[in-house]
Amino acid sequence: MSNKILVYIETLEGLPAEHSLELLGKAGDLAKKAGLDVGAILVGYEVKSIAQELIYRGASEVHVVDDPRLGSYNLLPYTSAVVDVIKKTEPEIVLFSATVIGRELAPRVAARLKTGITADCTDVDIGDWVDPGTGRKYEKILYQIRPTFGGEIMAAIVTPQRRPQMATVRPGLFPIPPRDESRTGKVVEWSVNIPESEQSLVEVIEVKREKRKVDLKSARVIVSGGRGCGAKGFELLRELASVLNGEIGASRAAVDAGWIPYDHQIGLTGQTVKPDVYIAVGISGAVQHVVGMKDSKIVIAINKDPEAPIFRIADYGIVGDLFVVVPKLTERLKKKS
Amino acid sequence: MVNPYDKYAIEASVQLKEKFGGKAVGIAMAPPHAADALREVLAMGVDEMVLLSDPKLAGSDTLATSYALSVAIKKVEQRLGSVDLVLCGIESSDSNTGHIGPEVGEWLGVPSVSYVDRILEIKDGYAVVKRLIEGGYAVMKVKLPAVFSIAGTSYQPRIPSLRDVLAARRKQIDVWNADGVGLDPSLVGLVGSPTRVVKMWRIEIRRKGKIFTDSDVDVAIEKLLNELKKDGVPLGV
Ligand SMILES: Cc1cc2nc3c(=O)[nH]c(=O)nc-3n(C[C@H](O)[C@H](O)[C@H](O)COP(=O)(O)OP(=O)(O)OC[C@H]3O[C@@H](n4cnc5c(N)ncnc54)[C@H](O)[C@@H]3O)c2cc1C
Ligand SMILES: Nc1ncnc2c1ncn2[C@@H]1O[C@H](COP(=O)(O)O)[C@@H](O)[C@H]1O
Numbered sequence: 001m002s003n004k005i006l007v008y009i010e011t012l013e014g015l016p017a018e019h020s021l022e023l024l025g026k027a028g029d030l031a032k033k034a035g036l037d038v039g040a041i042l043v044g045y046e047v048k049s050i051a052q053e054l055i056y057r058g059a060s061e062v063h064v065v066d067d068p069r070l071g072s073y074n075l076l077p078y079t080s081a082v083v084d085v086i087k088k089t090e091p092e093i094v095l096f097s098a099t100v101i102g103r104e105l106a107p108r109v110a111a112r113l114k115t116g117i118t119a120d121c122t123d124v125d126i127g128d129w130v131d132p133g134t135g136r137k138y139e140k141i142l143y144q145i146r147p148t149f150g151g152e153i154m155a156a157i158v159t160p161q162r163r164p165q166m167a168t169v170r171p172g173l174f175p176i177p178p179r180d181e182s183r184t185g186k187v188v189e190w191s192v193n194i195p196e197s198e199q200s201l202v203e204v205i206e207v208k209r210e211k212r213k214v215d216l217k218s219a220r221v222i223v224s225g226g227r228g229c230g231a232k233g234f235e236l237l238r239e240l241a242s243v244l245n246g247e248i249g250a251s252r253a254a255v256d257a258g259w260i261p262y263d264h265q266i267g268l269t270g271q272t273v274k275p276d277v278y279i280a281v282g283i284s285g286a287v288q289h290v291v292g293m294k295d296s297k298i299v300i301a302i303n304k305d306p307e308a309p310i311f312r313i314a315d316y317g318i319v320g321d322l323f324v325v326v327p328k329l330t331e332r333l334k335k336k337s
Numbered sequence: 338m339v340n341p342y343d344k345y346a347i348e349a350s351v352q353l354k355e356k357f358g359g360k361a362v363g364i365a366m367a368p369p370h371a372a373d374a375l376r377e378v379l380a381m382g383v384d385e386m387v388l389l390s391d392p393k394l395a396g397s398d399t400l401a402t403s404y405a406l407s408v409a410i411k412k413v414e415q416r417l418g419s420v421d422l423v424l425c426g427i428e429s430s431d432s433n434t435g436h437i438g439p440e441v442g443e444w445l446g447v448p449s450v451s452y453v454d455r456i457l458e459i460k461d462g463y464a465v466v467k468r469l470i471e472g473g474y475a476v477m478k479v480k481l482p483a484v485f486s487i488a489g490t491s492y493q494p495r496i497p498s499l500r501d502v503l504a505a506r507r508k509q510i511d512v513w514n515a516d517g518v519g520l521d522p523s524l525v526g527l528v529g530s531p532t533r534v535v536k537m538w539r540i541e542i543r544r545k546g547k548i549f550t551d552s553d554v555d556v557a558i559e560k561l562l563n564e565l566k567k568d569g570v571p572l573g574v
Contacts, residue, residue: 075439075448075449075450076448079443099471100451100452100469100470100471101470101471103435103436103451104435104438104439104449104450104451104452104486105439106436107399107434107435107436107439107440107443108439108440108442108443108449110400110436110440111400111403111439111440111443111444112443114400114531115400115531116398116400116530116531116532117399117400117436117532118434118532119399119432119433119434119435119436120433120434129533129535131533143535144532147540148431148432148433148537149431153537153538153539153540154537154538154539154540155534155536155537156534156535156536156537157532157533157534157535158532158533158535159531159532159533160533161531162531200480201447201448201479201480202448202450202477202478202479202480203477203478203479204475204476204477205465205475205476205477205478206475206476207470207473207474207475207476208473208474208475209470209471209472209473210472210473211472221572244572262472262473269469269470269471269472276570277565277570277572287433297570298565298568298570299544300561301548306548306550311546311548312544312546313544314544314546314548315544315545315546315547316545316547316548316549316561316564316565317546317547317548317549318548318549318554318557318558318561319548319549319550319557320554320557324554325554325557325558328554328555328558329558329561332555332558332562333572
């Protein structure tokens with residue numbers, strides 16, 4: 001009998017990724033509701049030392065695959081490792097973070113197991129469901145909740161029959177569980193079957209990553225700039241941010257242009273933030289940006305194009321040239337304080 | 338309507354064809370009326386289109402859809418010879434899962450790479466691709482055949498000329514049904530889909546949407562600050 005929820009843990013420089021801990025915490029809540037245990041899947045090379053940390057963060061079992069063949073992330077061998085662990089441990093539910101890695105590893109694993117998967121959940125819950133076709137009742141199954149059709153409609157999705165029930169969950173939505181060194185749990189090491197061929201099909205030639213130094217998660221005010229800003233515009237944003245005691249955010253277009261380092265990027269491939277006030281300046285409002293900031297309490301947009309999509313998700317907007325609006329706003333706020 | 342993200346993949350396929358030769362074949366699984374929109378794909382330079390269309394496919398989730406697409410790809414292979422590369426968009430504009438690419442790769446038993454920004458090279462049965470990762474990128478060498486999901490805006494979709502549009506009228510759109518491609522009916526549609534949508538609801542847009550268009554920026558700023566004061570979040574204090 002399967003009796004657990006497992007969370008796939010991504011690691012970064014020898015530490016569990018924050019979004020993985022977040023998900024572990026959320027899985028712990030679900031486990032309580034469903035009467036299951038919560039565990040972690042930890043795959044990589046020289047990652048074993050992380051297992052204890054996962055126990056402190058709430059995992060009651062950690063399934064480790066520590067293997068030199070898994071030294072750097074490579075989809076096919078990782079798929080085989082995760083599938084093998086799932087077959088051996090038969091979990092009810094397996095959750096992944098909806099990151100660039102999670103969004104390709106999770107579906108690959110699901111397809112190999114011929115089970116269902118829901119992408120980019122903004123919430124997961126446990127509930128009962130009666131199939132209206134057959135009248136059959138499924139108890140304590142996973143409700144996978146996500147926006148669909150461009151985000152205006154929410155859908156709840158279940159995987160009634162096949163196991164495990166799988167989902168990727170958006171990062172940045174749940175609190176990171178506190179570290180509690182009194183927690184205990186078991187660490188299980190698995191050796192897995194990785195076909196020879198899978199190791200040679202894809203060769204990782206180069207990985208370039210910038211380390212994230214700025215943490216925007218706890219910022220109350222974020223002033224964010226996009227392609228409309230230019231290097232000059234970011235100087236104006238810094239002045240505005242300093243009057244507001246805020247931090248600087250950016251769209252990917254601005255990061256790619258080199259006006260601001262990557263650790264300020266907000267969105268799908270950047271950070272997820274929810275400050276009290278988010279001011280988007282010269283940002284058009286592409287979905288990949290919006291997923292990273294849409295839970296901000298108040299969104300203010302400054303853009304010269306009245307049709308820019310960012311205005312559709314803003315509480316307030318000023319249509320105008322940012323090179324005029326931002327300095328005036330900064331001056332006005334200085335006077336006030 | 339052609340999914341906007343797929344246009345990058347279409348552009349990539351046409352550029353590869355122009356550089357390396359070969360044929361670009363489009364595959365869409367959709368209701369019959371989608372045929373009109375597929376003309377646009379042909380106008381962009383794709384040589385022929387397959388429209389996989391069958392009531393049996395209705396209700397397919399990503400596992401079932403990816404299975405159906407993989408069978409259609411094998412059928413194209415039977416007709417035209419080996420397929421070297423399958424290109425997908427990074428996500429569809431209706432379901433936005435991004436899962437179809439990796440799942441098709443799994444059904445076909447070939448490598449898949451998501452978030453491909455650029456195909457740098459194709460040589461000796463391998464492709465070298467640059468892909469996005471959190472915080473940067475990775476370059477990898479991938480044995481073909483493979484499935485790539487194109488995320489890059491580096492393949493800016495071309496706008497077809499009038500001549501392209503006219504030429505597209507003479508190109509072929511094959512409509513295939515489930516039996517024609519030899520699909521296992523138990524793997525598609527609702528029966529073949531492990532997931533069920535149990536509930537849908539509209540989210541109210543909680544945003545206030547007050548946009549100030551005053552030509553006098555000072556007026557707009559005063560209005561903004563007033564509103565924020567009413568909301569209890571006076572800026573700057
Ligand atoms: C797989 C993938 C992942 C991605 N991840 C991210 C991500 O994490 N974060 C992210 O942000 N993007 C991401 N993107 C990119 C995203 O799709 C958009 O390309 C990007 O967000 C656009 O940035 P922008 O709004 O700054 O630029 P643009 O879309 O070019 O918008 C610039 C805006 O500035 C306005 N403007 C110009 N000049 C002025 C002026 N003087 N005054 C006022 N307004 C002005 C214009 O009207 C326009 O609306 C991703 C894309 C892909 C495919
Ligand atoms: N019905 C379909 N027909 C053809 N291609 C599809 C279909 N659904 C998804 N795809 C491809 O898979 C990509 C990812 O889609 P999705 O997983 O639905 O977000 C899309 O950009 C398309 O390239």
